[in-house]
Amino acid sequence: MGLPNAKLGWFNLFPLICPNLLLLPEYFPPWLAGNSSKSLDIIAQYWQLVPRPADPRSGDYGYSKEELQRFGANEGLKVYKALENAANRKLPIRLLQHSGVSPDYTEEPSNLASGRPNVKNVTLLLSDWWGSGVVHAKVWISDSRDVYIGSANNDWKSLTQVKEVGIYLTGCSEIAEKVEIYYNNLWKLSHLNVSAYTRSVWDQQWQINRKVPCWSHFINPKERCRSPLPKYVKIAHVSGYPVLSDPNMSHISIETPGVNDSSSDPQPNYLSFAPPELLFGQYQTDEQAWVDTIKSVGKGGTVRINTMDWLGQSGYTKETVYWPSLSSAISEVVFSNGAKVQILVAKWAHFINNTDQYLKSLLYSNTLCSSSKYNHCSGKVEIKYYIVPGYNSTGPAALKGAATGNMYPGYTRVNHGKYAVSDVRAHISTSNLVWDYFYTTAGVSFGTYQPAIVSQLQEIFNADWTSPYAVPVEPLDEGHACSSR
Numbered sequence: 342m343g344l345p346n347a348k349l350g351w352f353n354l355f356p357l358i359c360p361n362l363l364l365l366p367e368y369f370p371p372w373l374a375g376n377s378s379k380s381l382d383i384i385a386q387y388w389q390l391v392p393r394p395a396d397p398r399s400g401d402y403g404y405s406k407e408e409l410q411r412f413g414a415n416e417g418l419k420v421y422k423a424l425e426n427a428a429n430r431k432l433p434i435r436l437l438q439h440s441g442v443s444p445d446y447t448e449e450p451s452n453l454a455s456g457r458p459n460v461k462n463v464t465l466l467l468s469d470w471w472g473s474g475v476v477h478a479k480v481w482i483s484d485s486r487d488v489y490i491g492s493a494n495n496d497w498k499s500l501t502q503v504k505e506v507g508i509y510l511t512g513c514s515e516i517a518e519k520v521e522i523y524y525n526n527l528w529k530l531s532h533l534n535v536s537a538y539t540r541s542v543w544d545q546q547w548q549i550n551r552k553v554p555c556w557s558h559f560i561n562p563k564e565r566c567r568s569p570l571p572k573y574v575k576i577a578h579v580s581g582y583p584v585l586s587d588p589n590m591s592h593i594s595i596e597t598p599g600v601n602d603s604s605s606d607p608q609p610n611y612l613s614f615a616p617p618e619l620l621f622g623q624y625q626t627d628e629q630a631w632v633d634t635i636k637s638v639g640k641g642g643t644v645r646i647n648t649m650d651w652l653g654q655s656g657y658t659k660e661t662v663y664w665p666s667l668s669s670a671i672s673e674v675v676f677s678n679g680a681k682v683q684i685l686v687a688k689w690a691h692f693i694n695n696t697d698q699y700l701k702s703l704l705y706s707n708t709l710c711s712s713s714k715y716n717h718c719s720g721k722v723e724i725k726y727y728i729v730p731g732y733n734s735t736g737p738a739a740l741k742g743a744a745t746g747n748m749y750p751g752y753t754r755v756n757h758g759k760y761a762v763s764d765v766r767a768h769i770s771t772s773n774l775v776w777d778y779f780y781t782t783a784g785v786s787f788g789t790y791q792p793a794i795v796s797q798l799q800e801i802f803n804a805d806w807t808s809p810y811a812v813p814v815e816p817l818d819e820g821h822a823c824s825s826r
């Protein structure tokens with residue numbers, strides 16, 4: 342079966358240029374690594390650029406050379422080679438990641454760093470700092486001027502067997518420098534004494550006991566420590582952490598290849614980050630940026646949201662947190678703005694079981710919207726699952742010597758993009774829509790009011806929304822919902 346929407350791009354990447362116009366080749370990472378002349382900084386969750394068909398612990402196990410060729414595994418190898426070349430020509434490179442996944446763990450970054458003093462490799466465990474959570478941001482910064490931010494992992498499968506959305510800004514030192522400050526903060530965390538800098542607190546906002554860095558705003562001001570992090574990005578911002586009401590965005594003009602945008606006037610752009618303790622009240626939190634993107638919709642406008650995971654709660658904490666932030670923002674614009682909100686959620690091999698209940702609960706807003714003849718509520722929520730064919734046939738081709746019948750390697754055939762776009766604002770992220778990604782996990786987003794990007798992101802969403810692989814989520818059975826009478 343062919344790849345859905347192959348035309349618009351299995352791998353949707355926006356090359357953005359500020360301020361110089363350059364045309365970019367199809368794949369960003371080899372290009373980034375190949376063109377770096379001063380520095381290359383990478384944040385990764387995990388590394389699997391090189392396929393491992395011979396390792397029985399790998400999801401690639403048992404696939405033939407020809408099959409891997411057909412899956413496009415070579416693209417990952419190309420990226421790895423480009424990094425190796427950059428490392429060999431003594432480019433200063435920093436690699437920061439979570440502990441990785443089986444069977445590779447940190448082998449690839451470690452091999453790149455091994456015997457090369459110009460390559461530094463660090464594993465940062467956010468669970469040491471927040472009790473749970475991972476480094477989940479996927480970011481490349483080259484020469485402090487070119488930046489990639491998006492959903493793609495440093496994984497060969499990301500390039501051809503997973504649907505991704507990312508943004509690539511070139512010649513954009515103003516933004517690159519801000520992302521680099523975040524980078525340096527993560528790097529600094531990895532070198533600090535965790536036990537000296539963490540506290541267990543009662544989190545009043547989320548009603549749980551949890552571990553946080555001692556400079557967290559979740560700690561009483563008097564008991565807070567001074568942050569050891571060197572520097573903060575100053576994008577004075579929005580509400581949430583702590584509440585600030587007036588966003589101060591950077592205004593840069595952006596050109597995007599393939600779009601004839603005669604109004605390339607500077608438009609507001611922003612970065613947002615998670616977790617909040619890395620912002621120190623100066624950046625915009627990622628949760629707030631998602632909420633504000635939803636609330637940016639005009640009267641009767643449409644908000645489009647694409648995510649792999651959706652839950653109105655936490656997924657990985659000891660105590661479970663209830664998290665209505667995004668569903669609440671959605672219901673608010675449906676009620677007050679008469680907005681249409683369309684949400685695409687991935688259904689795949691590692692689908693979270695209780696997603697469906699949360700989606701149905703959100704769809705119930707439609708019933709509430711029209712629940713009284715006195716309501717002036719004209720908005721609507723629509724939700725679909727995006728199901729990539731073959732998703733239920735993923736995993737190693739063989740297990741203990743026997744064929745499994747799987748047709749694709751593990752962790753493939755999924756719509757992995759994370760973005761929201763209203764009629765005026767586009768938000769491109771690295772975070773899934775579950776509480777943990779905003780409070781215990783490292784994530785980065787870029788957002789903009791640039792009309793050309795807003796419309797391109799809408800087009801990408803619409804192509805998926807109207808594809809035969811998008812299947813509506815059914816609302817709660819009405820009889821069921823109002824059974825007691």
Ligand SMILES: *[C@@H]1O[C@H](CO)[C@@H](O)[C@H](O)[C@H]1NC(C)=O
Nearest residue numbers: 363364371372373374375376
């Ligand atoms: C560097 O970027 C240019 C585009 O400006 C591209 O043509 C070239 O292939 C890149 N070089 C490498 C080594 O990737």
Ligand SMILES: *[C@@H]1O[C@H](CO)[C@@H](O)[C@H](O)[C@H]1NC(C)=O
Nearest residue numbers: 447451454455456462463464
């Ligand atoms: C890379 O980092 C990992 C995890 O921190 C560590 O085990 C390994 O020794 C490092 N490798 C090199 C070459 O520095």
Ligand SMILES: *[C@@H]1O[C@H](CO)[C@@H](O)[C@H](O)[C@H]1NC(C)=O
Nearest residue numbers: 532533534535536537538539
């Ligand atoms: C880390 O901090 C703890 C608590 O302050 C202290 O007991 C310990 O000695 C420190 N460890 C190192 C390696 O400095």
Ligand SMILES: *[C@@H]1O[C@H](CO)[C@@H](O)[C@H](O)[C@H]1NC(C)=O
Nearest residue numbers: 575576577587589590591592
């Ligand atoms: C907003 O940002 C600009 C440029 O970064 C800065 O010059 C200005 O002082 C900021 N304004 C506020 C109110 O923070």
Ligand SMILES: *[C@@H]1O[C@H](CO)[C@@H](O)[C@H](O)[C@H]1NC(C)=O
Nearest residue numbers: 598599600601602603604605
């Ligand atoms: C871009 O649009 C402007 C105005 O709409 C038009 O005059 C111009 O010829 C266009 N340029 C290209 C390269 O299509």
Ligand SMILES: *[C@@H]1O[C@H](CO)[C@@H](O)[C@H](O)[C@H]1NC(C)=O
Nearest residue numbers: 656690691692693694695696
């Ligand atoms: C999710 O559902 C599947 C199939 O019903 C079940 O086998 C699995 O145990 C469930 N997982 C969790 C974490 O509830």
Ligand SMILES: *[C@@H]1O[C@H](CO)[C@@H](O)[C@H](O)[C@H]1NC(C)=O
Nearest residue numbers: 730731732733734735746747
């Ligand atoms: C996968 O799903 C398709 C479509 O729903 C179904 O026809 C097929 O039997 C499933 N395959 C497996 C191995 O479960």
